[in-house]
Amino acid sequence: MPGPEVVASDPDRLLPPAVPVSRGSTAGVAVLGHLRRQSAALLTADAGLAEDADDSVHAARVAARRLRSGLRVYGDLLRDDVSPGLRSELAWYAGTLSPARDLEVFADQLRTLETVEGLADAVLPWVERTRAAAVAEAVAASRSDRAVALKRTLVELSRAPRFVDAASRRAPKVLAPRVLHADERAARQLDRLRPGDDSHLWHGARITAKRARYAAEVGAPALGKDCEDLARLWSRLTEPLGEAQDAVIQRGLVLDRVDDPAVPLSAGEAFACGVFVASTHDREVEAHRRARHVWKDSRDEHRRLRRSVRP
Numbered sequence: 001m002p003g004p005e006v007v008a009s010d011p012d013r014l015l016p017p018a019v020p021v022s023r024g025s026t027a028g029v030a031v032l033g034h035l036r037r038q039s040a041a042l043l044t045a046d047a048g049l050a051e052d053a054d055d056s057v058h059a060a061r062v063a064a065r066r067l068r069s070g071l072r073v074y075g076d077l078l079r080d081d082v083s084p085g086l087r088s089e090l091a092w093y094a095g096t097l098s099p100a101r102d103l104e105v106f107a108d109q110l111r112t113l114e115t116v117e118g119l120a121d122a123v124l125p126w127v128e129r130t131r132a133a134a135v136a137e138a139v140a141a142s143r144s145d146r147a148v149a150l151k152r153t154l155v156e157l158s159r160a161p162r163f164v165d166a167a168s169r170r171a172p173k174v175l176a177p178r179v180l181h182a183d184e185r186a187a188r189q190l191d192r193l194r195p196g197d198d199s200h201l202w203h204g205a206r207i208t209a210k211r212a213r214y215a216a217e218v219g220a221p222a223l224g225k226d227c228e229d230l231a232r233l234w235s236r237l238t239e240p241l242g243e244a245q246d247a248v249i250q251r252g253l254v255l256d257r258v259d260d261p262a263v264p265l266s267a268g269e270a271f272a273c274g275v276f277v278a279s280t281h282d283r284e285v286e287a288h289r290r291a292r293h294v295w296k297d298s299r300d301e302h303r304r305l306r307r308s309v310r311p
Contacts, residue, residue: 015040015158021221027174028167030222031074035161038067039154046151049139057100057138064094067154069214073178079162086157089150096141102249103131109250116276119254122269126257171222176311179227182208182215183306186234190295195288199248202288206241209234219309226308233302237294244287251280 018036019029042063048056068090075083109115110124141147166174186208193205213234220228254273258265265273 015043015155021171023170023172023222023224025171025222026168027074027077027171027222028161028163030171030175030218031070031077031163031167032158032161033221034070034074034218035067035154035158038063038070039158042067042154043151046142046147049135049142052135057097057104057135060142061094061097061101064090064097065210066214066217068094069182069211070218072211073175073182073215073218077163077167077174078157079164082153082157086150086153089146089153093141093147093150096147097138100131100134100138103127103134103253105246106250106253107131109246116272116279118268118272119276122265122272123254123257126260126263127253171219172311175219175222176309179215179219179223179230179309180306182212183230183234186212187302190237190291193288193292195285195292197288199244199284202241202291203245203248206238206245209238209241213238216309223309226305230302230305230309233298233305236298237291240287240291240294244284244291247280247283247287251277254280 015036018040019033021030021033025033042060045056045059045063049060068087071083071087071090075087107124107127110120110127186205189205189208193201213231216227216231216234220231254277258270258273
């Protein structure tokens, strides 16, 4: 991926290089490093959306989410109260990409993994057509006045952010409590959950786990290897949680395919869809079991990393 200084030929999209961050950096320098890295990632991926470049949808959505999570951690260090509005716009931008990404994941699974016999024939052409339409909608959204304004704001903020006085303090002192706050929220939610609990509760735990991961990634350049390891721990947890959510999403997609009157299913295809829908419940609960197992096995490591991340 190109560096931040060569994101695009359009001078309105060019960003300065990301600044190096260390334990001796101020909080403002750490924030600036994160803003520039993730804004560059978003702009680079966004430029590839129109050509449906490999991984462009996923990369743009992840960059938007990392920026939004970062603003949760350090947004109050920015003057002019820019954080709430920017977080809202980043959530909108990421949301425009979600349908295309969900369909992309399902299409790849249908092409490459073993699934219910007959399912790919029944569902894959529909998924590919629906994904093409979702990508077109995402591209249109990314070229809208709203998206252009968002990207302009990110460039302006990354070039010359205005900080409150607290941003001049050393980064570990400022960022560590914020990283630990996000971490504690995620840990509390996971402690309460058991396999078989409502899908929405598990999805909420996944969201807070991803926020904890992204918060640790924001802090890692200033807080060091243990904070980086904390981000990796949350990444391990979000894998099975993501698989559980994929099962929920794919269940809904197949039911949408069954209900589509434009392309009726044969009896055999309808049966394959029914078998798959039933299997997604088992996949979901099994993924929750694995997530619970990973969390139990990680508790000692998690406690150690939390202690070492404290300033």
